[in-house]
Amino acid sequence: MTTVYQEPAYYELAFSFRDIDGEVDALAAIAERYVDGPVRSVFEVACGSAPHLPALLRKGYRYWGLDISEPMLAYARERAAALNGSARFLQGSLADFALPEQVDLAVVFLGSLYVTSTAELTSHFDAMARALHPGGLYVLDWCVDFAPGVDIVDTWEEESNGVSVQVTYTSRSISRLEQTYREQLTLEIDDHGRRFTLEEESVKRAIYPQEFLLFLRARDDFEHVGWWPEWRMDAPVDGIEGMGRVVTGVRRLG
Numbered sequence: 001m002t003t004v005y006q007e008p009a010y011y012e013l014a015f016s017f018r019d020i021d022g023e024v025d026a027l028a029a030i031a032e033r034y035v036d037g038p039v040r041s042v043f044e045v046a047c048g049s050a051p052h053l054p055a056l057l058r059k060g061y062r063y064w065g066l067d068i069s070e071p072m073l074a075y076a077r078e079r080a081a082a083l084n085g086s087a088r089f090l091q092g093s094l095a096d097f098a099l100p101e102q103v104d105l106a107v108v109f110l111g112s113l114y115v116t117s118t119a120e121l122t123s124h125f126d127a128m129a130r131a132l133h134p135g136g137l138y139v140l141d142w143c144v145d146f147a148p149g150v151d152i153v154d155t156w157e158e159e160s161n162g163v164s165v166q167v168t169y170t171s172r173s174i175s176r177l178e179q180t181y182r183e184q185l186t187l188e189i190d191d192h193g194r195r196f197t198l199e200e201e202s203v204k205r206a207i208y209p210q211e212f213l214l215f216l217r218a219r220d221d222f223e224h225v226g227w228w229p230e231w232r233m234d235a236p237v238d239g240i241e242g243m244g245r246v247v248t249g250v251r252r253l254g
């Protein structure tokens with residue numbers, strides 16, 4: 001069966017509830033405050049079809065994107081070809097990669113930190129340490145779990161230009177000891193009367209706030225600089241309200 005990440009246009013429709021330009025404005029404001037030095041380049045981890053690329057290029061950044069899916073990268077390359085600016089892509093796993101040059105800013109959107117174990121989390125941060133200039137910043141959107149993200153079901157619907165998609169997201173615990181869970185994404189599509197289903201299954205290791213701080217403290221290459229709920233720099237992270245999607249910033253130490 002064709003999977004969701006082989007069909008970028010339907011993937012983008014399913015997640016079109018996002019305020020892409022607003023996320024990039026918030027990312028730029030966070031970078032402005034926390035990057036030590038000028039911000040000239042950005043690296044997107046698990047960039048997929050790169051929906052943020054136009055807004056990032058408008059900020060004047062040089063762009064690097066990494067993804068494991070060739071169909072998603074092909075869509076991203078096509079998008080880049082229609083834009084002014086520097087955009088380069090790399091196919092590979094975020095668990096271990098080598099970026100050809102160091103960047104000032106890195107970001108992973110929409111909880112796309114696909115690590116399946118503590119060893120992969122460690123090797124991802126080793127690769128990120130090599131990818132970032134000292135003083136550079138790594139911003140992780142929805143990757144540290146403040147609200148329970150395991151054993152849940154969520155559904156929503158999106159529609160555009162005669163195409164509708166009913167989305168079902170489920171996550172089921174695999175091992176509570178290893179903090180692993182299986183994510184299932186199902187898109188039921190009606191494209192001008194043609195009906196079909198796309199699915200995507202992935203395994204992830206959950207990351208919790210206090211263990212993430214301890215994880216960073218045990219390393220000597222990153223410091224935590226902030227948490228922001230839903231990309232809002234003015235909102236505090238405390239209590240339990242509004243903690244569904246928290247953005248995290250870590251700076252590369254020199």
Ligand SMILES: C[S@@+](CC[C@H](N)C(=O)[O-])C[C@H]1O[C@@H](n2cnc3c(N)ncnc32)[C@H](O)[C@@H]1O
Pocket residue numbers: 005015045046047048049050051066067068069072092093094095109110112114
């Ligand atoms: C939810 S999409 C996010 C795409 C894009 N960043 C966005 O904001 O729309 C997740 C992406 O992660 C990619 N991915 C999954 N596992 C990966 C891995 N181990 N290494 C690199 N990319 C991976 C998928 O191919 C997919 O494009």
